[in-house]
Amino acid sequence: MAFRRHLPIMLFGCAAAVLPLALKDPYYLGILVFIGIFSIATMGLNLLMGYAGQISLGHAAFYALGAYATGILTAKYNVHFLPALAAAIIVTAGIAYVIGMACLRLKGHYLAVATLAAGEIVFICLNASVGFTGGPSGLAGIPSIEIGGFSFDSDFKFYYLVWAVFILLFILTANIINSRTGRALRCLHSSEVAAAAMGINVTTLKVQIFVLSAVYAALAGVLYGHSVTFISPQASDLMFSVKLLTMIVVGGMGHLWGGVLGAALLTLLPEALSAFHDYELIIYGSILLVIVMFLPGGLMRGFETLYVTILKKVRGRG
Amino acid sequence: MSLLSQIIQFLFTGLTIGSIYAMVGLGFNIIYNATGIINFAQGEFVMLGGMVMVWLTTAFNLPLPAGFLLSVLIVTCIGAAFERLAIFPLKKPPVLILIIITLAGSIIFKGAAMLLWGKQTYSLPHFSGEEPLHLLGATILPQALWIIGILMAVVALLAFFFNFTIPGKAMRACSVNPVAASLVGINVKRIVLLSFAMSAGIGAAAGIAFTPIVLMEFDRGALLGLKGFCAAVLGGLGNGTGAVIAGLLIGVLESFGAGFISSEYKDAIALGVLLIVLLVRPSGLMGSREAARLKEF
Amino acid sequence: MAEIILEAAGIRKEFGGLIALNNVDFGVRRGSITAVIGPNGAGKTTLINVMTGVTPPTAGAIALNGLTISGLKSHDIARLGIARTFQTAQVFGTMTVLENVMVGRHTKTGCGMIASALSLGRMRREEKAIGDKALYYLDMVGLGDLAQQPAASVPIGTQRLLEIGRALAAEPSVMLLDEPAAGLNTQETRALGQLIGTIRDRGITVIIVEHDMELVMDIADEILVLNFGSRLAWGTPEQIQANPQVIEVYLGRDE
Numbered sequence: 096m097a098f099r100r101h102l103p104i105m106l107f108g109c110a111a112a113v114l115p116l117a118l119k120d121p122y123y124l125g126i127l128v129f130i131g132i133f134s135i136a137t138m139g140l141n142l143l144m145g146y147a148g149q150i151s152l153g154h155a156a157f158y159a160l161g162a163y164a165t166g167i168l169t170a171k172y173n174v175h176f177l178p179a180l181a182a183a184i185i186v187t188a189g190i191a192y193v194i195g196m197a198c199l200r201l202k203g204h205y206l207a208v209a210t211l212a213a214g215e216i217v218f219i220c221l222n223a224s225v226g227f228t229g230g231p232s233g234l235a236g237i238p239s240i241e242i243g244g245f246s247f248d249s250d251f252k253f254y255y256l257v258w259a260v261f262i263l264l265f266i267l268t269a270n271i272i273n274s275r276t277g278r279a280l281r282c283l284h285s286s287e288v289a290a291a292a293m294g295i296n297v298t299t300l301k302v303q304i305f306v307l308s309a310v311y312a313a314l315a316g317v318l319y320g321h322s323v324t325f326i327s328p329q330a331s332d333l334m335f336s337v338k339l340l341t342m343i344v345v346g347g348m349g350h351l352w353g354g355v356l357g358a359a360l361l362t363l364l365p366e367a368l369s370a371f372h373d374y375e376l377i378i379y380g381s382i383l384l385v386i387v388m389f390l391p392g393g394l395m396r397g398f399e400t401l402y403v404t405i406l407k408k409v410r411g412r413g
Numbered sequence: 414m415s416l417l418s419q420i421i422q423f424l425f426t427g428l429t430i431g432s433i434y435a436m437v438g439l440g441f442n443i444i445y446n447a448t449g450i451i452n453f454a455q456g457e458f459v460m461l462g463g464m465v466m467v468w469l470t471t472a473f474n475l476p477l478p479a480g481f482l483l484s485v486l487i488v489t490c491i492g493a494a495f496e497r498l499a500i501f502p503l504k505k506p507p508v509l510i511l512i513i514i515t516l517a518g519s520i521i522f523k524g525a526a527m528l529l530w531g532k533q534t535y536s537l538p539h540f541s542g543e544e545p546l547h548l549l550g551a552t553i554l555p556q557a558l559w560i561i562g563i564l565m566a567v568v569a570l571l572a573f574f575f576n577f578t579i580p581g582k583a584m585r586a587c588s589v590n591p592v593a594a595s596l597v598g599i600n601v602k603r604i605v606l607l608s609f610a611m612s613a614g615i616g617a618a619a620g621i622a623f624t625p626i627v628l629m630e631f632d633r634g635a636l637l638g639l640k641g642f643c644a645a646v647l648g649g650l651g652n653g654t655g656a657v658i659a660g661l662l663i664g665v666l667e668s669f670g671a672g673f674i675s676s677e678y679k680d681a682i683a684l685g686v687l688l689i690v691l692l693v694r695p696s697g698l699m700g701s702r703e704a705a706r707l708k709e710f
Numbered sequence: 711m712a713e714i715i716l717e718a719a720g721i722r723k724e725f726g727g728l729i730a731l732n733n734v735d736f737g738v739r740r741g742s743i744t745a746v747i748g749p750n751g752a753g754k755t756t757l758i759n760v761m762t763g764v765t766p767p768t769a770g771a772i773a774l775n776g777l778t779i780s781g782l783k784s785h786d787i788a789r790l791g792i793a794r795t796f797q798t799a800q801v802f803g804t805m806t807v808l809e810n811v812m813v814g815r816h817t818k819t820g821c822g823m824i825a826s827a828l829s830l831g832r833m834r835r836e837e838k839a840i841g842d843k844a845l846y847y848l849d850m851v852g853l854g855d856l857a858q859q860p861a862a863s864v865p866i867g868t869q870r871l872l873e874i875g876r877a878l879a880a881e882p883s884v885m886l887l888d889e890p891a892a893g894l895n896t897q898e899t900r901a902l903g904q905l906i907g908t909i910r911d912r913g914i915t916v917i918i919v920e921h922d923m924e925l926v927m928d929i930a931d932e933i934l935v936l937n938f939g940s941r942l943a944w945g946t947p948e949q950i951q952a953n954p955q956v957i958e959v960y961l962g963r964d965e
Contacts, residue, residue, distance in 0.1 A: 267827040275812075276823045279813065281805055281809075284802075286800040289796060289801075291764075292784055293816050293880065296785045297785065
């Protein structure tokens, strides 16, 4: 049962393992690393938005906090990576807990604005505390990740690290979704009153999932910081939160593979369009608008519907 | 500068910027009352107002009054078009979808402004010169008086509109009960359109008046919108008088905060106020608690 | 074990200036079916919401087995053994019919997020037990065949049954049904009456808010009549049918 559920991700893992061997150009390896990192961040946000139905417009803040935490500890204080990672997770989870406790009593529009404001405050603080974070010019010289003497110092090694983390998290997340906790989570999407009537502590659960999704974002941020060796407050701005949200909406809210698909498409898009940079905002905005208006389930659900329709047609004929 | 003149200086700076927040807050309220939507693109209307005005006055050498009216008109049309294209076609969309739609709208406006006018900042000439007035040692720009004056004009026009015109009364009816309003023959869809047009127009007026003092660029909208939202929430969402008072209050708080505490964290002040209000009293200072609880979010 | 399982004393509920419930008292016998009836706006649903902690009463107290529950949160009250359905069916639309009933087991199980994420043996055993129980209760309400359908896709009448199945899965001591027969045809209503009888026979105390008088008179042991938020009458179906005040409220004003 559990094995069958995880079969697609196992196959995906095998494909991911052999892919770099077939790629000649290291440039593409770098892109695949980014897709992996964004997939991790969107997975967390998808748990919160797609499954639990709670919007966050401040998730970039957690991504940046993760990156800054390990970045500062390893670059400035020569802390080993693993303790730095633990610190990053604890700090981000703590901040997410406080923000979550504060915001998650709110719903809908209020929640969206409150998380946006919280994210914006983190952005302002990262910019303003120059001595600690390097201010607007960012924090440079973040070292490679080193675990037990092994250094992930090339794109090739980093690729395997990122996708291994992704696959591990994917399995854990899939387990959560198909469990007692996961069902409780999905209840929130439809009716909080009914969920509470079934004995689900709505507030606690919302805060739990908010913290968990913030930790995913922080992990992605940590990987990002050590991969490009640099982090700036830009990573915590509203636009990055919107990008993460766009990835989920495009791929499919409430669909684990949707986040991956969205991350892949929106990371490849700028590479495919040379003039992308000038049109970035318009393209993101338009994609978001069009998908939400005409395909609110995202591409993944669109594919599923298409598949079922075709299947019915074929069967109808035969 | 003496402490007194400093205080007067900060007070006036605060009232000036607070007037802008108040106008943005009013825009939020108009759309919210008519539709229950929080329009995340509200701040972009302010930015567009300033940018269109710059474009009209530099490219076509339009004089100030004509430029002002035409800019407001153009942005009003943009607001109306946005409603027709993105909000109107949907039937009863869930809140999450509405949030994403207006958010997408704000990004498109921002992106379009960047494409049209680039990333540089623009300025406008002051409406009536830059010769400052002196009051007890504080210097006050005439433009600040213009801004406060425009806020007062907007408030007066809105008061007239809501109390003495048919569409204004219809809009108030919609905010109380859209179903009942449609039953007595009010075209709710048209009211929604009108609300978007009006708040776009008010935003544009604020943006035009503000640009001479602070300059304008394509990505100014989001933060202005957020602070305008702070004003709307602090005043009690949907409450016009509340938004004006709260907007002025936030402006003054921010100005004193920047002057006496730290200018780097100035922007965090309004946001902090917003978070505290949302947590402690989501109905705002002047909203009714019961009414806030009855509203669906 | 006391004879009275659920007792309400002086329940008052105000919304702003509006008095929705005014000094309502009653005691529900263990293992009985109690119906709450009254004209629209009499405060029936408000009473259910007050009993389940959706809104706290303005004044008064409710006790379950002698333990005060008014003022507790919804989920705590559910944990103490009160399950309910809703006037407008509130199924979890993104989940399957079976998963909806599995949610009903929430208070009877305990694996948290970490156990779930790691898929520990404890969690897998618990999942198996939840699934089995859910299927059992799904069969009881007659929806076994629809187990894998998305809950949002089944008709409203079926959603009402699904809500009852979900509440049953919680194995409550008291079940509150808010207009379960609304929108059902005669045949379906008769089946519902039988189902409610079965539920009572399992030892669950049932409180039902209902407009269908035939159903109410058929199954109820006792009836509470509300009018404008106040208790108008209380008694057996025979007593209620003979009560002149009730007759006036129900028949007199239509003339």
